[in-house]
Amino acid sequence: MKRKTFSASMLLLALTLVLVACGGGSKSNTDGTNSTASGDEGSKASSGEKVTIKMMHLWPDGSNSAQNKLVKQIIGEYEQANPNVKIDTEVLENEQYKNKIKVLSASNSLPDVGFTWAAGFLEPYVKGNMFAPLDDLLQGDLKDKFVSGTTEAYAVDGKTYALPVELNIVPVYYNKEIFAKYNLKTPQTYEEFKNIIKTLNDNKVTPIALGSKDAWTGSFWYMYLADRIGGPDVQDQAVASNTFSDPNLIQAAKEAQELVKSNAFVKGFNGLSNDEAKSEFMNEKAAMYAMGTWEVPNYTTNPDIPQEFKDKIGFFKFPAYDGGKGNINDWVGGVGVGLFVSENSKVKEDAKKFVSFFVKRWGELSVTDAGIIPGTKVDTSSVKLPQMFIDVLNELNNANKVILYLDVQMKPVASEEHHNLIQALLGNAVTPEEFAKKQEDVLKAGK
Amino acid sequence: MDKVMSHKGIIALYVLPSLLLILAIIYFPILLTGYYGLMKWDGVSSMSFIGLENYAALMKDGAFWNSVYHSFLFALLSTLSLAVYMLVALVLAGNIKGAGLLRKIYLIPMLLSSVAIAQLWLKIYHPTNGILNSFLVSIGVEDPPAWLSDPKLVLAALFIPILWQYAGFYILIYYAALKNIPASLVEAARIDGANPWQIALGIKLPLISEVVKVTIVLAVVGSLKYFDLIYVMTDGGPNGSSEVMASYMYHKAFRGFDFGYGSAIGFFLLIICMVATWGIRKATASKDTIQYS
Numbered sequence: 144m145k146r147k148t149f150s151a152s153m154l155l156l157a158l159t160l161v162l163v164a165c166g167g168g169s170k171s172n173t174d175g176t177n178s179t180a181s182g183d184e185g186s187k188a189s190s191g192e193k194v195t196i197k198m199m200h201l202w203p204d205g206s207n208s209a210q211n212k213l214v215k216q217i218i219g220e221y222e223q224a225n226p227n228v229k230i231d232t233e234v235l236e237n238e239q240y241k242n243k244i245k246v247l248s249a250s251n252s253l254p255d256v257g258f259t260w261a262a263g264f265l266e267p268y269v270k271g272n273m274f275a276p277l278d279d280l281l282q283g284d285l286k287d288k289f290v291s292g293t294t295e296a297y298a299v300d301g302k303t304y305a306l307p308v309e310l311n312i313v314p315v316y317y318n319k320e321i322f323a324k325y326n327l328k329t330p331q332t333y334e335e336f337k338n339i340i341k342t343l344n345d346n347k348v349t350p351i352a353l354g355s356k357d358a359w360t361g362s363f364w365y366m367y368l369a370d371r372i373g374g375p376d377v378q379d380q381a382v383a384s385n386t387f388s389d390p391n392l393i394q395a396a397k398e399a400q401e402l403v404k405s406n407a408f409v410k411g412f413n414g415l416s417n418d419e420a421k422s423e424f425m426n427e428k429a430a431m432y433a434m435g436t437w438e439v440p441n442y443t444t445n446p447d448i449p450q451e452f453k454d455k456i457g458f459f460k461f462p463a464y465d466g467g468k469g470n471i472n473d474w475v476g477g478v479g480v481g482l483f484v485s486e487n488s489k490v491k492e493d494a495k496k497f498v499s500f501f502v503k504r505w506g507e508l509s510v511t512d513a514g515i516i517p518g519t520k521v522d523t524s525s526v527k528l529p530q531m532f533i534d535v536l537n538e539l540n541n542a543n544k545v546i547l548y549l550d551v552q553m554k555p556v557a558s559e560e561h562h563n564l565i566q567a568l569l570g571n572a573v574t575p576e577e578f579a580k581k582q583e584d585v586l587k588a589g590k
Numbered sequence: 591m592d593k594v595m596s597h598k599g600i601i602a603l604y605v606l607p608s609l610l611l612i613l614a615i616i617y618f619p620i621l622l623t624g625y626y627g628l629m630k631w632d633g634v635s636s637m638s639f640i641g642l643e644n645y646a647a648l649m650k651d652g653a654f655w656n657s658v659y660h661s662f663l664f665a666l667l668s669t670l671s672l673a674v675y676m677l678v679a680l681v682l683a684g685n686i687k688g689a690g691l692l693r694k695i696y697l698i699p700m701l702l703s704s705v706a707i708a709q710l711w712l713k714i715y716h717p718t719n720g721i722l723n724s725f726l727v728s729i730g731v732e733d734p735p736a737w738l739s740d741p742k743l744v745l746a747a748l749f750i751p752i753l754w755q756y757a758g759f760y761i762l763i764y765y766a767a768l769k770n771i772p773a774s775l776v777e778a779a780r781i782d783g784a785n786p787w788q789i790a791l792g793i794k795l796p797l798i799s800e801v802v803k804v805t806i807v808l809a810v811v812g813s814l815k816y817f818d819l820i821y822v823m824t825d826g827g828p829n830g831s832s833e834v835m836a837s838y839m840y841h842k843a844f845r846g847f848d849f850g851y852g853s854a855i856g857f858f859l860l861i862i863c864m865v866a867t868w869g870i871r872k873a874t875a876s877k878d879t880i881q882y883s
Contacts, residue, residue: 245844249633267847271634349718356739356827411717411736413828414744419716428718555632555847562845567829572741590848 194493195229197254201240201480208447209440209513216512217504221497228493248273255488256498258480259305261296262551263558268483269299275484275491276302277498284499288506293518296478296547306502307518308509309479311435312538312545313363314458316442321348321430329459331471333371336462340407343430352429353412354420358562359550361412361569363433364402366475366549367461369395374468375544382552387583391468396568396575398464403569413570425452433461435476436535440514443529458531460538472543477551478518510536556590557582620860627854632847644854653830654855657838658862660745664752664834665813665866669806671753672760676802679764680790693765697758704755708822711751712738715823738824741831748820748832755819756812760805767798803874810870811863835859 198218202210211234218230233254235243240258247253253273259265268274281294281303289307297305317329322339325346330336343350355361369378373391381387402408409415409423417434424432425441425448432438441448442456463471482501484494506519511526521536528536539545550558564582567573573581595601627644631637648654678696682689699707714722717736726734737747771794779789795802817836820826826833826841833841839859843852 242844245633245847249849267632267634271632271636273634356825358827409718411739414715414717414736414739414824419712423718555845559841559846563827563829566827570739570741570828572829572831590846 191227193227193229194490195231196256196490196494196497197231197233199233199235199240199244199254199257201235201237201258203234203236206236209445210515213505213508213513217501217508220504221500228497230497251487253485253487255485255490255494256501257483257485258308259297259483260480260551261305261307261478262547263554264551265297265304265483266299267555269304272486274304275486275488275495276304277306277484277495278303280306280495280499285502288503288519293478297481305481305483306498307478307481308502308505308515309437309481310476310516310518310539311437311479312474312476312535312542313367313433313435314474314535314538315431315433315461316424316438316456316458317431318424318427318429318455319457320455321427329457330462333462333464337405339430340402340405344406349409349423349429350407350431351409352420352424352432353408354415354417355408355412355566355569356415357417358565359548360417360420360434361565362548362550362561363475365395365399365565365568366546367433368398368464370473370475370546371461371464371469371471372398372467375470375473375546377468378546378549379552382549382586385583385586385589387579387586393575393579396578399568400571400575403571408569413566427452427455435479436516437479439531439535443531444514456531458534470543472538472541474538474542474545475548476545477547481518553586554590556588557585560585620857623853623860624857625853626850627857629850629853631850631853633843633849634847637850640850644851645858647851648854648858653833654835654838656830657826657833657835660832661814661816661834661836663745664749664816665810667749668752668756668809668813672802672805672809674753675757675760676764676795678757679761679768680794682761683765683768684786693762696761699755700758700762702755704818705822707751707755708819712823715747739828741828744824744828744832748823751819751823752813752816756809760809763801763805764798767801768794771797799876803870806874807867807870810866814863814866815859835862 200210200214201207202214204211214232218232222228222230244253244257244259248268248271259268259274265274281289285306293307293310294303297303297307321343322328325342325348327339327342328335330339340350353360353364366378369392372395373389377389377391381389381392409420409429412420420429421432421434421438423429442453460471460474463469482498484491484498488494502517502519506517506521509515509517510521510528510532514529514532516532516536516539550561553561561582564573564578568575568578626637628639628641629637630640630643682693702710714720715737717723717734717739720737722737723734735743737743775793775797776789779793784792815836816834817840820832820834820837821840824832826837830838835855836859839852839855842855843849846852
């Protein structure tokens, strides 16, 4: 009996060792393919080899169905035209996407093609040699395709590392029905705007939906106040010179707190996520909502939303501040996500070809199909668009300046602190002076 | 079988795979974290050695100590709540009617993932549509608080789901331990005229004191490194008023791109947990184990 157990356990052990050995073997196999791949320059698909390009994007079917479908369509077209190429997609929701891309880059396993944000987000990846420069595409295939000034947001030291597929500005959307019910007109001046808030509050309607648990949404309101009070350059200069002591910036912080005191925002806004706040607006419980033009499809083309609701929604420009230096045609906004190609991709050339195709096709289709303003130039005369889109595109044409989101302009640590400070400011936990002081301190730290 | 187990070489061979796994997956990364803590590293580009600078900055970081305070507050409250769990377990183990069903009901939150629990409680706490505030309004409260956005209330509001989440786990542990007490001891005490309180405090509690010590360590260490529910429900906000050590580490590393600093926080957290465990063991150590037989 003892003998039997002994041999049984030895057999088990032997099997385990075999398994371990197999594991090791397959590993060395993959290493082998790696080395051949890195030695191979240029496109592999054109030489008849089967190629798989891994792509990650941030438009899940549920929350961004239009973008999701469009991506699928473009991939389908590309695969049909290039039968040797297969494109694998992985889809994650915005915040999760951001986190995953950081984890993947730390372990040096970024997808071949993916999306990145501009400026502050992009910089560490470029410094870490994670993204491939795409200037050859911009000089060749994609020359003069982009709206001027859009690709610069992805440039570091003169090289461009991503190609924009989105250009957004932040209008204030409002519910026309609620406005009509209380006899309100879209505001031209800040005084009118404050009166609207008062009227709505008197009638027990939440004036503004805001979910500043996701603090960047609160930052929009601060940025508009800072622009209308201090003029179009005050924020860019603040970040560029690492100072935040301009009295106009402090004045803007004061006005933001005044807004909170006047009950302008939905109750408990600092504890609500953007999605929760959005549903307040979509359920017509709040009259206004400031959000990027990526929301416009929800008010125009998205088939999942009843037409009845869409017809009620309009937008207005953030009103002018009496005595302020801002222009009513200044917009908070900027390029959204852009496509990058991983520097360490084994199929870099194929990935670049795909990116080039994607950007061109996206530019042709995105406004009409998904309601996204692309980074590429749109010929408005040749496309049929819902009215709100034409309005937004016209506003873009007339724009005095598009001020890039403050949190995007800042470096990561400063940006994170900006989010905290916005929550603190709106939650009345700091004075406007402390807000400016702390923001300056963290800008000065240079991280 | 004895023959196999008496052979030292074979024992070593059998232990080796899991030992290697533990070393590679747990101990090595711990050392690595300590090492990264000495670096200036944004997580993407190459790192540079800066010695103890991160740790020095940590000592002076008010926001960090704020999160330490919150973590210890949670640890204290979790430990105190063990008494409540014990009370429930004593009642359940006392052969009351429907004890089996109740035990299962208490265990259900354990089966849910933290994220599901967080989503559930987010709905409960919603400032306008949540059932809690709807209830408060219906009984005539004029202006019910916005639970998760009020810096003064947010910690308390977060603690309730945590209390609820772990109830089943600790009750189950206590219940099992109480069921292990020989019925003859309880019987004897009852014959001697002891009331249920005396039995509980004089006989049952001392007999399961080892289990209680273990649960105290679990509760304290678990609270010190608590993360998931807070991350989903408030993300440490508003403005850091519900930030705990683990969420602060996450924010520094993943939002602020400062993996060196994040690693330093992580390593410090490990040390705090070890010291806490050691301290609790020391404080609750008793010379001889209690036996009544």
